[in-house]
Amino acid sequence: xxxxxxxxVAAALAVAxxxxxxxxxxxxxxxxxxSWWHGADAKTRTEGQRTEVRFAFxxxxxxxxxxxxxxxxxxxxxxxxxxxxxxxxxxxxxxxARLAVNPADESTTVxxxxxxxxxxxxxxxxxxxxxxxxxxxxIPDGQMAPGSGxxxxxxxxxxxxxxxxxxxxxxxxxxxxxxxxxxxxxD
Numbered sequence: 534x535x536x537x538x539x540x541x542v543a544a545a546l547a548v549a550x551x552x553x554x555x556x557x558x559x560x561x562x563x564x565x566x567x568s569w570w571h572g573a574d575a576k577t578r579t580e581g582q583r584t585e586v587r588f589a590f591x592x593x594x595x596x597x598x599x600x601x602x603x604x605x606x607x608x609x610x611x612x613x614x615x616x617x618x619x620x621x622x623x624x625x626x627x628x629x630a631r632l633a634v635n636p637a638d639e640s641t642t643v644x645x646x647x648x649x650x651x652x653x654x655x656x657x658x659x660x661x662x663x664x665x666x667x668x669x670x671x672i673p674d675g676q677m678a679p680g681s682g683x684x685x686x687x688x689x690x691x692x693x694x695x696x697x698x699x700x701x702x703x704x705x706x707x708x709x710x711x712x713x714x715x716x717x718x719x720d
Contacts, residue, residue, distance in 0.1 A: 561608060561610070561694045563602055563604055563610070563690060563692065563701055563703045564703065565600065565602070565703060565704045565705055565706035566601025566603040566643055566664075566665070566706065567603070567643055567663060568601055568645070569586070569599055569600045569706055569707055570598065570600075570645035572596075574588060574596060575587060575588050575596070575598070585707065585708045586598060586707050586709050587710045587711075587712050588709070588711050589714070590672060590682070590683075590711050590712060591672055592672055592674040592675070593671065593672065594671075594672050595630050595669050595670065595672070597668065597669040598667070598668055598709060599645045599647075599666060599667045599668070600665075600666055600688065600706065600707075601643045601663040601664060602615075602666060602688070603662075603663045604658040604660055604663070605660075606660030607660050608660060608694050609659045609694075610657070610658050611655055611656065611693045612655065612690060612691070613655045613691045613692060614690070615666060615691075616629060617629055617670055617689070618685075619689030619700070626673055626683055627670040627673065627683070627685070630669045630671050631668075631669035632666065632667070632669075633647075633651060633652055633666070633667040634650060634653050634665060634666050634667070635649060635650050635665040636656070643663045645667070647667060650667050666688075668688070672711055677713035678713070679714065680713070680714065682711055682712040682713060683710070683711045684709060684710040685708070686707065686708040686709065687702045687703055687704045688702070688703050688705060689701075689702055690702075
């Protein structure tokens with residue numbers, strides 16, 4: 534084989550490896566896990582396929598809920614950030630007051646244990662595993678009409694897969710609603 538031909542074959546292999554790497558990492562998506570959690574201060578309601586977790590609108594108070602994030606694989610990921618909103622910080626409706634996790638383990642069941650939850654830090658989630666996450670948000674102090682509410686149904690997640698940083702809105706598997714039954718006008 535001539536030197537030029539070897540160089541062309543090496544270049545073609547390098548391009549194929551780069552394309553394969555980018556395809557594998559860019560196509561890797563996280564999904565909602567198999568379970569979720571809420572405290573006694575919430576009520577749930579299911580209509581058809583949609584489940585709603587409802588918290589009462591109480592301006593300035595905090596509520597905590599749990600959602601699991603599933604890594605369907607085939608590669609492990611490192612989750613580096615979780616947020617309720619991924620827009621500009623000054624435009625966030627809900628402020629995240631605390632993030633905590635129960636470690637993802639090899640068991641087939643996802644456990645939500647608030648007492649054992651540790652503060653969130655970058656964490657590795659193996660292929661096929663789920664990460665139980667507790668999110669504490671602060672309810673905004675704003676005007677609400679009777680019967681209105683604020684809601685969201687996904688989390689903004691930053692993660693690395695095979696060294697490439699990714700960002701995705703991951704569905705929670707339910708809709709979180711902060712509901713104002715009687716309305717509220719701030720003083």
